[in-house]
Amino acid sequence: MFNLKFLALLFLALNINLSHASVVTVKIEDADIFNWEPIQKIKPGFGSNGPVSLNWDPNNDLFTELLAYDRGYSGGAxxxxxxxxxxxxxxxxxxxxxxxxxxxxxxxxxxxxxNVQYSVIDLATQTSILQDSPWIDGAISTLIPVNASSNKGFMILFGPDGFNGGINNITYSYLSAQPGVPVPTPIPAAVWLFGFGLAGILGFPRS
Structure with a gap:
């Protein structure tokens, strides 16, 4: 897993152009499809942005593909x-x-x-990085913080009781880098820039 701030600093030190998208929040109510309809079949890749692609039926399985419903899941879609x-x-x-x-x-x-069980799998390592089975109140939705980064992506699994349990408000962002035109920066200066920025992230203790 990666730290986005650390990578951004490294890319700047190495003269790499950055493309950082705004935070994207995917809401089921914005899919504009009828209740019970399979999201991936009706709106393939709904919620995708830039180099990030969403698949609502990654297993191509009638029983695990995600269907839309516009109400009732803790008061929302x-x-x-x-x-x-x-x-x-x-x-x-x-x-x-x-x-x-x-x-x-x-x-x-x-x-x-x-209680609705869930797990988040990092596709880069094919391992679960987060899992739990929290109580989900029928009146107020439960936010699941993840705050994890991957250069391959993630699989979110939930259930059993993924029929009465539903997912919404998937929030993500991305950082892309492309090599830029080389700038003749002396190595000591580049190292100093990297070290100074890294120190800024980690923070120096006051004397």
Whole structure:
């Protein structure tokens, strides 16, 4: 996993052009599709931005693909799946020299409330970086902070009870870099710039 601030500083020191998108929040209610419709089939890649692609049916599976519903999930819209287990949403990096940051997502519940299990898998390592089974209140959605970065992307899985549990408000950003025109900067100066910036991130203790 990567730290976006650290990478931004490194890219600047090495004279690499940066492209940093604004934070993107994907809301099911913005998909403009009917209830019970499969998001990926009706609006392929809904929520994608720049070099980040979203797939609402990464397993190509009728039972785990995400369907839209415009109300009732903790008072709002949500995406759910038929089978209710391992409901899947994948965010993929589609360009080289790009780092995706998954900030957060929200879980809602259709009904009084229940525990909904979830996990977040880093596609670069194929390992789970976050998992829990929190109580999801039927009146107020629960924000799940992730704050993780990957150069490949993430898979979000939730369920069992991913039929009554739903996902919404997926928030992410990305950092892309392309080599720029070389600038004849003396090595000591470049190293100084890198070290000074790094120190700024880490912070010096006061004497």
């Amino acid at each position: 949500g995406a759910f799946c038929w089978y209710g287990e391992n409901c899947a949403l994948q965010l993929s990096v589609t360009a080289e020299n790009t780092v995706l940051q998954l900030n957060s997502f929200a879980l809602g519940y259709y009904g009084y409330g229940n």
